[in-house]
Amino acid sequence: MADVLIRKASPEDVDGLLELYRQLASSGELPNAGNAAMVIELIDSNPWMLYLVAELDDVVVGTVTMVIVPAVTHSAQPWAQIEHMVVHEAHRKTGIGHALLARCEEHIRSIGGYKMQLQSSNQRDDAHEFYEREGFSASSVGYQRYL
Numbered sequence: 001m002a003d004v005l006i007r008k009a010s011p012e013d014v015d016g017l018l019e020l021y022r023q024l025a026s027s028g029e030l031p032n033a034g035n036a037a038m039v040i041e042l043i044d045s046n047p048w049m050l051y052l053v054a055e056l057d058d059v060v061v062g063t064v065t066m067v068i069v070p071a072v073t074h075s076a077q078p079w080a081q082i083e084h085m086v087v088h089e090a091h092r093k094t095g096i097g098h099a100l101l102a103r104c105e106e107h108i109r110s111i112g113g114y115k116m117q118l119q120s121s122n123q124r125d126d127a128h129e130f131y132e133r134e135g136f137s138a139s140s141v142g143y144q145r146y147l
């Protein structure tokens with residue numbers, strides 16, 4: 001893999017992030033850059049969330065968001081939900097997605113977490129192969145109800 005830097009997202013990354021979300025079919029309508037930057041700042045100030053970007057030659061080429069869920073079950077260990085994982089289409093299959101997930105794993109392990117989970121649309125066969133190579137298994141059925 002080229003010299004990719006994995007770091008926390010900041011409001012200055014807003015344009016790069018919006019471009020990545022345009023490449024993620026499930027992003028829905030996107031906000032303007034000002035509103036998006038405010039949300040990035042809000043996430044950054046939330047200790048129960050981790051918002052990462054992958055940077056290559058000063059360009060944002062990948063991102064993932066992790067939500068940490070505190071819980072009383074499983075000896076009160078937290079777990080993590082992975083969301084909005086996307087790598088720029090010009091840089092896929094070069095190890096960036098793996099590097100983003102590895103940083104998520106490092107973080108949830110460091111706070112005693114026991115599980116990472118995610119949902120991925122039935123249409124995303126490519127992404128499913130990626131997640132299975134990353135050690136995830138489709139062991140449960142996900143349900144959603146849009147409001």
Ligand SMILES: CC(C)(COP(=O)(O)OP(=O)(O)OC[C@H]1O[C@@H](n2cnc3c(N)ncnc32)[C@H](O)[C@@H]1OP(=O)(O)O)[C@@H](O)C(=O)NCCC(=O)NCCS
Pocket residue numbers: 023024084085086087088091092093094095096097098099119120121124126127129130131133134
């Ligand atoms: C899914 C996605 C995030 C993977 O990121 P990536 O940077 O391309 O993945 P990596 O290069 O780190 O790949 C890690 C491993 O998965 C494999 N892999 C990646 N994409 C794959 C694919 N489409 N089909 C099969 N295997 C794949 C790689 O070959 C690699 O395996 P290896 O370690 O044996 O070489 C990226 O393809 C993407 O952004 N897709 C579009 C958005 C999307 O579907 N996001 C997921 C929403 S749930």
